[in-house]
Each structure stands twice: as C-alpha cells, then as structure tokens.
Amino acid sequence: MSQEAITNKSKVAIIGCGRVSEKHIRAVTGLSDRLSLCALVDTNPDAPSHLLSACKKKIKKYKDVCASLKTYIDYKQMLNDLHPDIVAITVPSGLHFQIAKDCLEANANILLEKPMTMSNKSSRELYELAASKGLRIAMGHIYRYFPIVSLLHEDMVSGAFGKAGHGSVIVRWGHENEYYQQAAWRGTWKSDGGALMNQTVHALDLMCYLMNSEAVSVNGMIARRFRDMEAEDTAMGVYTFANGALCQVEGTTATFPKEHEASFFINTEKAAIRISLYKGKPSYSIRTPKGKNLAFKYLRRYIKQNGLSYLISVAKNPHYGIYTDLYRAITTSSSPIADGRSGYLAVDMVLGFYRSVLKKTEIELPLPGEFKIEEMAKFEL
Ligand SMILES: NC(=O)c1ccc[n+]([C@@H]2O[C@H](COP(=O)([O-])OP(=O)(O)OC[C@H]3O[C@@H](n4cnc5c(N)ncnc54)[C@H](O)[C@@H]3O)[C@@H](O)[C@H]2O)c1
Known part of the structure; x- marks a missing residue:
C-alpha cells in the first residue's frame, strides 16, 4: 500500500x-x-x-x-x-x-x-x-528508544555537551550453550554471526547515535572462549569516529546469563555520560564538570516531552517506542529514529570489525566493495 x-x-x-x-x-x-x-x-x-x-x-x-x-x-x-x-x-x-x-x-x-x-x-x-x-x-x-537517550542525542547534536572525547562500551550478554542449540541458525557465520553481530550491534548503533558521528576505522580481535558455536563469543576492539573520538568495545555472550549488562560511557568536553542496564535495571548519570548529576533533569524533560505513560511503556518494551516512532514517521513523511541508514551503518561497523580480525589490521570504514559475514568461516577460532 x-x-x-x-x-x-x-x-x-x-x-x-x-x-x-x-x-x-x-x-x-x-x-x-x-x-x-x-x-x-x-x-x-x-x-x-x-x-x-x-x-x-x-x-x-x-x-x-x-x-x-x-x-x-x-x-x-x-x-x-x-x-x-x-x-x-x-x-x-x-x-x-x-x-x-x-x-x-x-x-x-x-x-x-x-x-x-x-x-x-x-x-x-x-x-x-x-x-x-x-x-x-x-x-x-x-537502545535508541530507551528513556532520555533521544534527549542526549539532541544535546550532542546541538553542541550542549561540547566535543565528544571518547567512549567505552560493555555488552556482557551471557547465553548458555542451550541458547545456541535452540535453532540451527544461531551462532553460525552464515545466518547469525557471534556476540558482535547479534548482541553488540545494538551498542555500536547507540554509540553512533550518541556521538552523533560515524565510525571511520576499526581494529578488533575475537575469540571463542566458552560457548559451543561456530562464531565468536567474545569480541574486543577500538573504533575511531569521524569526529575524532575513540570508542573501545567489549562484546561477549561468554558471561553468566543472570548478569546481563550493557553499559555505555561517553566523555565529552562538558559532560560525563553513563548509561547502564544491569540485570534489567537501567541507570543514568550525566555529570557536569563540577560533578552535578543531571539525570533527573533529563528524566523530567523526557516525561514533559513524551508523557509518563509512554516512558513506562518503552521502559517495559522498547519495541513500543519503535512502532510509535514508525507510525509517526509514516504519517508525517519523516524518518524513524532508528532508520534504514542506521541499519546499514551498524552492519558496516560489525563487518569492518570482522574484516579487521581476518586481515589482522586496522580497517577503514565504510567498507569498500562487498563483505559478507560468511567470509569469516575462513577464520580459525
Ligand atoms: N531487537 C531485539 O531486541 C532482538 C531480540 C532478539 C532477536 N532479535 C532478532 O530477531 C530475529 C529473530 O530472532 P528470534 O530470537 O526471534 O529467532 P527465533 O529462531 O526464535 O524465531 C524465528 C522464527 O522465524 C521463523 N521463520 C524462519 N524462516 C521463516 C520464513 N521464511 N518465513 C516465516 N517465518 C520463518 C521460524 O520458524 C521461527 O519461528 C533475529 O534476526 C534476531 O537477531 C532482535
């Protein structure tokens, strides 16, 4: 239609x-x-x-x-x-x-x-x-739809935080072997990829959104430590963004499943931003150079803009935010917050990382030509 x-x-x-x-x-x-x-x-x-x-x-x-x-x-x-x-x-x-x-x-x-x-x-x-x-x-x-994230993005875009210095991301999204055995596609190079492509891709996308920039290079390493799967269960690397910021990334499924954690730190000229989801509980801190935490100020602003019931709905189920936003985008002829461009940039970041593993060198982004994840099957883990 x-x-x-x-x-x-x-x-x-x-x-x-x-x-x-x-x-x-x-x-x-x-x-x-x-x-x-x-x-x-x-x-x-x-x-x-x-x-x-x-x-x-x-x-x-x-x-x-x-x-x-x-x-x-x-x-x-x-x-x-x-x-x-x-x-x-x-x-x-x-x-x-x-x-x-x-x-x-x-x-x-x-x-x-x-x-x-x-x-x-x-x-x-x-x-x-x-x-x-x-x-x-x-x-x-x-992650783009978590409460206050859109406001942090807005303030990064407006320059309220000054220049981005560096970022650090931890995704410890533990899964046992049973998770990988649930379906034949899980953990395979052809149809899924490992901790980076499946779980950490969310975090890479969030860093682009919060830094308001795109990755221009990456140097990464992967390992398969504890999980019985074809692809990696652990990845560590460093991205450089177009704005000069460096971002280190740890993404793994080899941790305990009851200790799920996704944590983000962004250091800017005017703020030290921490967002963390640990065992399902979110926490935010937006510190000024004098140490004042602006998290409540942001929360109030978010509620004023979106309403309390929306906040509760997205906190319970972020997909509620995606559908709300998609409907808005369709009916107002605008773009969704997590649009198709964010989709291919995140895939490019992951594939660049994998390519850097394969070539054992730093890789420039966006990737030239075509790189399919199944090429990673050549890599001995
Ligand atoms: N955004 C998120 O938070 C999030 C969370 C989990 C999974 N995912 C993504 O969602 C996707 C599905 O993950 P899942 O865990 O639900 O997988 P799943 O294996 O539990 O479910 C996939 C379903 O697709 C069906 N299917 C397979 N081929 C089909 C076809 N040709 N036509 C119709 N149905 C078909 C399967 O029978 C199965 O029921 C993956 O890409 C995964 O990365 C996203």
Whole structure:
C-alpha cells in the first residue's frame, strides 16, 4: 500500500513467530488506536498459535485480536492477500535481506530486526530500495528508544555537551550453550554471526547515535572462549569516529546469563555520560564538570516531552517506542529514529570489525566493495 493510501490505522503483519516476536505483538496490540495486527506468518504452522498463547495475558482484547488476524506459512501469499502497511520481519538474520526486499517491493514499510542483513552491500541495497519507493525502514535498534537517550542525542547534536572525547562500551550478554542449540541458525557465520553481530550491534548503533558521528576505522580481535558455536563469543576492539573520538568495545555472550549488562560511557568536553542496564535495571548519570548529576533533569524533560505513560511503556518494551516512532514517521513523511541508514551503518561497523580480525589490521570504514559475514568461516577460532 502506498504512503498516500495509509489510513489512520496501519495494518501490521509479523513474519517470524519466534522469541522476539512477542515484543512486537505486545507493542502492536498496545497501540491499537494506530495499529491493527492483520497477520502472523511462520513456516512452522504451529508457531503463530504457540506465540499467541504464550503472550495471551499481555495482550489487551486478546479474543478480538485473534479473531481479526490471519495466519500464513508463506509470506508472499500474505503480501498478496493483505497488502499490509507495515511488515515486521523477525526471522533468523540470514533471511532478513530477501524477505525485506520482497516486502519493500510489495510497497510495505518495514520494521526490520537487527542486524539489517549479513553483508554491507545488501544492507545498503535495502536502504536505497526503500528510499527510492518513499517507504520507511525502522530498525530493531532498541537502545535508541530507551528513556532520555533521544534527549542526549539532541544535546550532542546541538553542541550542549561540547566535543565528544571518547567512549567505552560493555555488552556482557551471557547465553548458555542451550541458547545456541535452540535453532540451527544461531551462532553460525552464515545466518547469525557471534556476540558482535547479534548482541553488540545494538551498542555500536547507540554509540553512533550518541556521538552523533560515524565510525571511520576499526581494529578488533575475537575469540571463542566458552560457548559451543561456530562464531565468536567474545569480541574486543577500538573504533575511531569521524569526529575524532575513540570508542573501545567489549562484546561477549561468554558471561553468566543472570548478569546481563550493557553499559555505555561517553566523555565529552562538558559532560560525563553513563548509561547502564544491569540485570534489567537501567541507570543514568550525566555529570557536569563540577560533578552535578543531571539525570533527573533529563528524566523530567523526557516525561514533559513524551508523557509518563509512554516512558513506562518503552521502559517495559522498547519495541513500543519503535512502532510509535514508525507510525509517526509514516504519517508525517519523516524518518524513524532508528532508520534504514542506521541499519546499514551498524552492519558496516560489525563487518569492518570482522574484516579487521581476518586481515589482522586496522580497517577503514565504510567498507569498500562487498563483505559478507560468511567470509569469516575462513577464520580459525
Ligand atoms: N531487537 C531485539 O531486541 C532482538 C531480540 C532478539 C532477536 N532479535 C532478532 O530477531 C530475529 C529473530 O530472532 P528470534 O530470537 O526471534 O529467532 P527465533 O529462531 O526464535 O524465531 C524465528 C522464527 O522465524 C521463523 N521463520 C524462519 N524462516 C521463516 C520464513 N521464511 N518465513 C516465516 N517465518 C520463518 C521460524 O520458524 C521461527 O519461528 C533475529 O534476526 C534476531 O537477531 C532482535
């Protein structure tokens, strides 16, 4: 359906009914004044009903939602029958490109889970295809939607923080071997990648957003320490950004699953910013040179701008923020906060890192030519 034809309520279809899709269903049904869920698609015919019953208690008007949606095993059939306004693509990462391309070609806006695709060239192709058709791509880069993050970005853009000095990121997103054994695609070079491509990509995207800059080079190392998988479970490296800032990155799934942590530190001329999510609890500190913490000031500003109920909704489920923003972008002909460009830049950062591992040298970004993640299969871990 074209942009002009979008009515007040956008029809949303979800392709892929696995782990992450529950967050999508909760967000879409929570925005029932703007969105209506029209279809669930999965090649496993039992997956839609399993998904619905798993999140039954979290869906408002559950019976009405179930009655008004259709299920499919073939997404092309769904596109043909329903012409959805928005398609959420929540399939294994190695399938993102083809499905996203088919949805864009069917004139649907897409909410594409991260990572955008498994090569820099195909990510860019999706971005350009959407732009040429006037369609929106919203990426599943959830960290951009955490409370106050948009304000920190605004203040970095306006110069309120002065120049960015350096940044430091820790992503200790522990998973046991059972996680990698849940599905054949997990932890493989061809369809997933390791801790960097799957888990740390969120953090790399956030650093671009908060630094208001793009990475121009990277030097990285990877290892497989404790997890039984093909790709790496641990990555460490340093990026240089176009604004001169350096950013060190630690991304791993080889830590304890009960100790999930994603922490960010950005040092600027006028502020020392820390954002941390530890065991599900967020904390923020925005210190002035005199040591004053401005976190509450930012929180008040965020609530004034967005309302308390929005804050609570995104804190519980950041995908609520992505859908709210995508709907706004479609209806106001503007860009989503986590747009298609953020998608291909994040993939370029990850692939540059991997290429630096393969070549054992610093790599300039954006990558020239094409680099597919499956080339990492040549690397002996
Ligand atoms: N943004 C986030 O916070 C977040 C969190 C988790 C996962 N993800 C991303 O979401 C994607 C899915 O991850 P997951 O953990 O839900 O995976 P999953 O394996 O649990 O679910 C994938 C589902 O897709 C289905 N599927 C496979 N091929 C299909 C096809 N051709 N058509 C329709 N359905 C198909 C599978 O049967 C399965 O039900 C991945 O790209 C992952 O990186 C994002």
